[in-house]
Amino acid sequence: MKKSLILLSIISLFVVSSPDRAVSEARKLIMLPKPAMTGGMPLMTALAKRQSSRSFSEKPLPDQVLSNLLWAADGVNRPDSGKRTAPSAMNKQEIDIYVALAEGLYRYDAAKHALELVLDRDIRAQTGQQDFVAGAALNLVYVADLSAAAGSDREEKVMYAAADTGFIGQNVYLFCASEGLATVIRGYIDRKALGKAMKLKSGQMIILAQTVGYPGK
Numbered sequence: 001m002k003k004s005l006i007l008l009s010i011i012s013l014f015v016v017s018s019p020d021r022a023v024s025e026a027r028k029l030i031m032l033p034k035p036a037m038t039g040g041m042p043l044m045t046a047l048a049k050r051q052s053s054r055s056f057s058e059k060p061l062p063d064q065v066l067s068n069l070l071w072a073a074d075g076v077n078r079p080d081s082g083k084r085t086a087p088s089a090m091n092k093q094e095i096d097i098y099v100a101l102a103e104g105l106y107r108y109d110a111a112k113h114a115l116e117l118v119l120d121r122d123i124r125a126q127t128g129q130q131d132f133v134a135g136a137a138l139n140l141v142y143v144a145d146l147s148a149a150a151g152s153d154r155e156e157k158v159m160y161a162a163a164d165t166g167f168i169g170q171n172v173y174l175f176c177a178s179e180g181l182a183t184v185i186r187g188y189i190d191r192k193a194l195g196k197a198m199k200l201k202s203g204q205m206i207i208l209a210q211t212v213g214y215p216g217k
């Protein structure tokens with residue numbers, strides 16, 4: 001009797017302490033819910049509130065907020081032409097948004113409005129050289145496909161890619177201001193190490209990263 005009780009306690013201890021697999025396992029494809037294309041705060045109020053923050057809570061973003069965030073960042077706003085919420089030089093749309101979540105690294109597919117799994121591990125800490133990046137809900141990494149960018153030489157391609165990234169980043173800033181989320185765009189990145197961790201191909205260039213999450217205390 002005593003023996004079976006001890007066994008039962010040991011088993012329940014394992015069950016209680018085992019991580020929630022449904023939460024920790026990376027989903028292969030996240031079909032994001034339809035983004036809310038109306039609402040938010042008035043534009044002038046969002047502009048008045050736009051700011052960089054460097055204190056984040058670890059609370060994850062619900063899929064609906066993630067959906068709205070990515071659509072605001074660079075989603076398709078004119079399905080007939082496939083054009084986006086952010087402009088790009090010659091409409092080359094060469095910037096990919098990678099999303100580093102606790103459950104894994106994803107690439108945003110704007111046409112499908114979905115997140116495709118790239119790596120099933122947490123690389124948030126490698127997306128920047130500042131402590132807050134590791135624990136924030138997510139880090140966006142803006143990666144240019146230079147082979148697709150506008151421009152007649154590498155210098156011009158990089159210039160356009162950087163400009164195009166700036167528009168996406170500002171969309172994210174305004175969305176965050178409107179939603180009461182914290183964000184900061186970042187250039188302080190070990191690009192070589194991050195590119196390796198992300199398994200980027202030659203021709204792909206990390207331009208900037210942007211941390212997003214609920215504000216920390």
Ligand SMILES: Cc1cc2nc3c(=O)[nH]c(=O)nc-3n(C[C@H](O)[C@H](O)[C@H](O)COP(=O)(O)O)c2cc1C
Nearest residue numbers: 050051052053054128130184185186187188189208
């Ligand atoms: C291209 C670029 C790179 C930046 N890199 C970093 C960074 O690596 N780390 C950081 O904490 N802030 C970074 N920032 C944020 C700036 O420090 C911030 O925008 C500036 O101090 C003004 O503050 P504000 O955004 O609240 O107006 C960057 C901003 C830009 C535009």
